[in-house]
Amino acid sequence: MNAIWQWAIAATVALALGGAATAYLQRVRRPRDETAAGIRALAAMSWREFIHLVLDAMARRGFVRVVDHDLALGDQDYTLEREGGRWLLSCKHGSAFVIGRPSVDELADAMRLARADGGFLLTQGRIVDEARAAARAQRIELLDGRALWPELRDLVRPELREAIRRGAAGRARTRSLLAWLLALLAGVATFLVLTETTAPPAGPPAPRAGGVAPPPAPASPQAQDASAGGDAPLAAEDQRRAVLRALRALPRVGDAAWTSHSTLEVRLTDAGGDAFDELCPLIARYPDVATSRIQLTPPPGSGVQVRFRQCRSH
Numbered sequence: 001m002n003a004i005w006q007w008a009i010a011a012t013v014a015l016a017l018g019g020a021a022t023a024y025l026q027r028v029r030r031p032r033d034e035t036a037a038g039i040r041a042l043a044a045m046s047w048r049e050f051i052h053l054v055l056d057a058m059a060r061r062g063f064v065r066v067v068d069h070d071l072a073l074g075d076q077d078y079t080l081e082r083e084g085g086r087w088l089l090s091c092k093h094g095s096a097f098v099i100g101r102p103s104v105d106e107l108a109d110a111m112r113l114a115r116a117d118g119g120f121l122l123t124q125g126r127i128v129d130e131a132r133a134a135a136r137a138q139r140i141e142l143l144d145g146r147a148l149w150p151e152l153r154d155l156v157r158p159e160l161r162e163a164i165r166r167g168a169a170g171r172a173r174t175r176s177l178l179a180w181l182l183a184l185l186a187g188v189a190t191f192l193v194l195t196e197t198t199a200p201p202a203g204p205p206a207p208r209a210g211g212v213a214p215p216p217a218p219a220s221p222q223a224q225d226a227s228a229g230g231d232a233p234l235a236a237e238d239q240r241r242a243v244l245r246a247l248r249a250l251p252r253v254g255d256a257a258w259t260s261h262s263t264l265e266v267r268l269t270d271a272g273g274d275a276f277d278e279l280c281p282l283i284a285r286y287p288d289v290a291t292s293r294i295q296l297t298p299p300p301g302s303g304v305q306v307r308f309r310q311c312r313s314h
Contacts (some may be wrong), residue, residue: 013190018179021180029175034241066081096127098128107138121140239288250271252275252278265297265298284312
């Protein structure tokens with residue numbers, strides 16, 4: 001795999017991760033942050049400001065507040081009418097409230113006394129599942145913070161609504177930048193992994209100065225038979241592998257690789273002398289590859305040009 005494909009795969013990984021994270025942060029996390037900030041703003045309002053917003057929201061639904069002096073309700077309970085029907089509205093102001101079944105049963109009892117057609121139970125806090133099950137059987141609509149904010153959002157002061165929107169948008173931008181940074185790091189890591197897995201194997205280490213060069217690796221029995229003109233010559237691919245083993249065992253050869261079926265690249269660790277004198281006797285032993293073109297690559301920084309040669313012509 002060449003470097004262009006490695007970079008293409010790495011860029012695809014980075015774009016996929018960054019795009020997915022941005023979509024989640026903008027479409028899911030940002031609305032949640034805005035709702036959470038809206039709930040906190042509602043809870044911080046005075047009771048008078050909050051109940052006015054609630055009554056305005058009910059008016060949008062067609063409900064009108066009426067004062068029934070014959071019905072004993074608490075300070076946070078109201079009577080609403082719509083099309084001749086009566087509903088009771090009960091509000092629990094504060095984000096710390098947890099509405100359970102007792103609150104639902106209490107409102108249901110008040111509805112029976114008032115002969116109301118239904119009821120509303122509102123809070124900026126949380127409503128447990130048990131209360132929701134009981135409310136469905138009593139014609140009571142429950143609105144907790146997450147459901148209440150969409151009802152009241154357009155009714156709050158414009159400057160407060162804009163501040164909540166800007167805060168959520170700013171947090172989304174910061175998180176998106178961090179997500180893209182992590183995606184970029186993931187793309188770089190992908191490129192490094194691909195480079196590592198596709199790198200050619202390292203050749204044998206060069207001998208130290210003054211040291212004794214290791215002896216060449218013994219040829220396999222099949223190679224010996226082929227070189228001696230035995231009855232079972234090696235196939236062309238086996239001959240190529242045998243040439244690589246023999247060349248990599250030479251002290252001055254850093255690595256060797258077939259770049260095509262007819263081209264053999266030999267990377268040297270020492271540019272001195274004529275390396276072909278050492279390479280060609282080993283290559284000429286194998287008839288199917290003896291006429292291959294040899295690319296002799298000198299060590300980096302040696303100043304010697306790459307050379308090409310055939311050990312044997314056709």
